[in-house]
Amino acid sequence: MPAHTFTSSAPLIGRLRVPGDKSISHRSLMFAGLAVGRSRITGLLEGEDVLATAAAMRQLGAHIEREGDGTWVVHGVGVGSLLEPRQALDMGNSGTSTRLMMGLLASHRLKATFVGDASLSGRPMNRVITPLSEMGASFEASAGGTLPLMMHGAFPAVPITYRLPVASAQVKSAVLLAGLNTPGITRVIEPVATRDHTERMLTGFGAKLEVGEENGERVIAIHGEADLKPMDVVVPGDPSSAAFFLVAASIVPGSDLVIENVGLNPTRAGIVTVLKQMGADIEELDSREVGGEPVADLRVRHAPLTGIDVDPDIVPSMVDEFPVLFVAASYAQGTTRCTGLEELRVKESDRIAVMAAALTAAGAQVEELEDGLIIEGTGGEPLRGTSNASVKTHLDHRIAMSMAVAGLASKDGVEVDDTAPIATSFPTFMELLEGAANTP
Incomplete structure (x- = not known):
């Protein structure tokens, strides 16, 4: 244009x-894709970034369809049952899709390549590579920790306690999502509170999650090997x-x-x-x-x-x-x-x-x-x-x-x-x- x-x-x-809401739209597709059964999503943002998330979840085995009235129906495959993608996951311009998806896949026994457009390929991914590597995943990234990058998931991954060095909901979410398929309890310490859509929605989908405070800092703990249940999501x-x-x-x-x-x-x-x-x-x-x-x-x-x-x-x-x-x-x-x-x-x-x-x-x-x-x-x-x-x-x-x-x-x-x-x-x-x- x-x-x-x-x-x-x-x-x-x-x-x-x-x-x-873009943040809630991304998460609703991902979490519904990890639940076993049928979820319905209304009000989904149909922008290019969110459609990149939908395309990636389809490659990982979730069945996702848009109905005539704008409702999206997702049949999930279950935590731990994602398929290895046959081709590179194209994240377009979406930093959220990339960082959350890296977390999601880090604790599955599969390898995946992430690519994106020129703008996304200049954005820093080391902030998620660092904690996910501590959990056992391995990465081959481009210079400066950018896309394209290839990831080998760890199975079983190791639960960690990770203190966020930078206030980032995406990094927090990546670690919590990796924790979904990791035995034991994975914890994130947040010195500065960031958007909490991941915690609210994972709880809605049935994950066992505790939010507490230690020394004035927010601590989120997720119990691994979770079974997510389908739900209907209305996106504000x-x-x-x-x-x-x-x-x-x-x-x-x-x-x-x-x-x-x-x-x-x-x-x-x-x-x-x-x-x-x-x-x-x-x-x-x-x-x-x-x-x-x-x-x-x-x-x-x-x-x-x-x-x-x-x-x-x-x-x-x-x-x-x-x-x-x-x-x-x-x-x-x-x-x-x-x-x-x-x-x-x-x-x-x-x-x-x-x-x-x-x-x-x-x-x-x-x-x-x-x-x-x-x-x-x-x-x-x-x-x-x-x-x-x-x-x-x-x-x-x-x-x-x-x-x-x-x-x-x-x-x-x-x-x-x-x-x-x-x-x-x-x-x-x-x-x-x-x-x-x-x-x-």
């Missing part, structure tokens, strides 16, 4: 529903996708938008907390629990935002939402300071440098730090926008969507060099944006 210019928008009005809307509309409605004057069915898991919904601290008008309607996950409809109305110092402790609960938060900060009154974001430098792109360049090109005042950004807001005035130049997204879906949102309240519009990557996480983004702005 070629470049696209996002211009000053009419108020965003009405109701919309964002796609299913992805807070990472909702974030773009929360910010868009906050900065476009006259907006009054309801985003339905948004997952508000406290380990994920940091963006809502931070936007409220900045003065955003966000109301939670019909709060409820669906499949162990807290959910609500969010009503957001245009409101003046004020710059704040974002607490670095909230970073793990909104790590993917910082690009769009930077946009909100560009329109706020005063200075916003975001630090503790080193992890953003190893995402689909270096999101600190790329967003600094993109926002500067659109007329924002940005100072780049080693671990974050300082942004001087316009006080609600439109950004200039980009004239005669397009913003470089570096094939990163979240950069593309964040700068699209920036364009909605700009004078000259913001041209994004390529909107195709948006399909990896939010295939209906353009359509929903257009619909909300054109609601009579």
Whole structure:
């Protein structure tokens, strides 16, 4: 898809529903594939990343079908009964699929090769290779511990206690998933709490899992040689996708938008907390629990935002939402300071440098730090926008969507060099944006 210019928008009005949560979608396919029997999944995010997980699980022996009404039906093969894949597992652009799948297979007697696109092949895998090697799996990776890589699973694997050196839900999940087929108890110590979808959903599928605390750190213990039971999963809307509309409605004057069915898991919904601290008008309607996950409809109305110092402790609960938060900060009154974001430098792109360049090109005042950004807001005035130049997204879906949102309240519009990557996480983004702005 070629470049696209996002211009000053009419108020965003009405109701919309964002796609299913990506983290929960990946896990529902994997865990259903490990259960014995038939699971049904509704609300699955049908983006390219999640479809890569579905394709990989099929190669490992799970039977997965999409029904006409959008429900996915999975007949699982059981923990310990995965088949050796006949060809390389192509993970596309998905770091989550790769790291979780490496964990899943590490305690099975099989070998597997993982490949991915150019962006994924530059992302670090040593963070999962290290603990999985301690459990007995062996790896032949490309230089720097990247894809393509080949793995020999260990059978039986050795249970370990692993203290996470970096706050990463993917590394935690990889170790817990390896523990499913490992005799004994595998433990993960988490100095900083990260998203807990794996723990919630594994418990739902019948795994024996204990979460406790030692010396102020979270400890998760999983009992191996688990028998997972099938279950029906309802996937809540992805807070990472909702974030773009929360910010868009906050900065476009006259907006009054309801985003339905948004997952508000406290380990994920940091963006809502931070936007409220900045003065955003966000109301939670019909709060409820669906499949162990807290959910609500969010009503957001245009409101003046004020710059704040974002607490670095909230970073793990909104790590993917910082690009769009930077946009909100560009329109706020005063200075916003975001630090503790080193992890953003190893995402689909270096999101600190790329967003600094993109926002500067659109007329924002940005100072780049080693671990974050300082942004001087316009006080609600439109950004200039980009004239005669397009913003470089570096094939990163979240950069593309964040700068699209920036364009909605700009004078000259913001041209994004390529909107195709948006399909990896939010295939209906353009359509929903257009619909909300054109609601009579």
